[in-house]
Amino acid sequence: MALKYRxxxxxxxxxxxxxxxxxxxxxxxxxxxxxxxCSRYIEAADLAARMGTGSRQLSGRVVKQWPTDLEQSFDxxxxxSYCWAHWRDGQSWEEAGAIEFMMSRIRVSPTGITDQCRTRxxxxxxxxxxxTIWKDAxxxxxxxxQGELYPENFxxxxxxxxxxxxxxxxxxxxxxxxxxxxxxxxGSPFPAQLGCVHVSALPMLQGxxxxx
Numbered sequence: 001m002a003l004k005y006r007x008x009x010x011x012x013x014x015x016x017x018x019x020x021x022x023x024x025x026x027x028x029x030x031x032x033x034x035x036x037x038c039s040r041y042i043e044a045a046d047l048a049a050r051m052g053t054g055s056r057q058l059s060g061r062v063v064k065q066w067p068t069d070l071e072q073s074f075d076x077x078x079x080x081s082y083c084w085a086h087w088r089d090g091q092s093w094e095e096a097g098a099i100e101f102m103m104s105r106i107r108v109s110p111t112g113i114t115d116q117c118r119t120r121x122x123x124x125x126x127x128x129x130x131x132t133i134w135k136d137a138x139x140x141x142x143x144x145x146q147g148e149l150y151p152e153n154f155x156x157x158x159x160x161x162x163x164x165x166x167x168x169x170x171x172x173x174x175x176x177x178x179x180x181x182x183x184x185x186x187g188s189p190f191p192a193q194l195g196c197v198h199v200s201a202l203p204m205l206q207g208x209x210x211x212x
Contacts, residue, residue, distance in 0.1 A: 005154040012060040020062065023206055025197045027060040030145060030156040031208040032189045033170045040071045041080075041172035042163065051196075055161055055173045058196040066166050066198050077174075083181035087134060093127045102126075130178050143183045145191035156193040163195035168204030171195075 009027040016024035044055040050067050051058055074080050078101055085096035093099055102123045105114040117123045137143050143160070146153040160176035160183065172180055173195050183190035189211065197205065 002152070002154050005157050008057070008059075009155070016060060016062060020202060023202075025060040025062060025194060025202070025205060026155075028155040028157045029060065029194050029209070030147075030159070030191050031162065031194050031205070032211045033160075033162050033183075033192045033208070034189050035184045035187055038162075038170050038172060038184065040073060040165075040169075041077055041174055042067065042070045043072065044174035046070045047173070055175055055195060056157075056193070058163075059161070059194055061196045062199055062202070063196050064199050068165075071165075071171065074172075077177070079177040080181050080184075083178055084185070087182070087185055098127060099123055133179065134182055137179075137182050137186060142186060142188045143179050143190045146193075156191060159191060159193040161195045162192040164197045164201035164204070164208075166198045166200045168201040168208075 005028060012027035013024075016026070047058070047067065047070060048054050050070065078097070082093070082096040082098040082101060085091045086093055086098065089096075099120070102114060102117060103120060106112060106117060106119075106123075112118055115126060117126055146156050146159045150158075158176075160180045161173035163171045163173055165171045170192075176192075191211075
């Protein structure tokens, strides 16, 4: 798997350096995002359909046309809504609609699997794992980076994926929903995998590489 990411990185990094210089975006690089600057997301499937490739494959790509029409407010995202209803408002996962949401996704999945879950028991175990992540992040005050979790991880592959819209506004990609929900509740700058970058956001990138 690491070879796949290294090949992508070589292609993206090389092309970007040629076009935009030594401070150009890199594939899967880590950036630090201020939760207070986040207010919108783009559904991963919508962006994939528009761009012709998955959101994570877009990491580091510089774009000149921004899909403003695909942006949505957080209250339209079911996973974010049930996470905040649980961790912020004190509802159980069941009351927040999380269990039923996951079961509905499993029922319509062609493989019968969603987020590695096949059964209600799988779903319950998944939310137990999320509780552990929440408790760890709350004690730290920040979400752990991929490198902290997995020392052999390539850059920030698998982290919360954040795109940079015109002017450098961070836009959530839909990848890493539960961790993003936690990061927003904690309120501290969090590590993220860089998504695609609007050309006007390039001057802001260097500042985002430093932990806030």
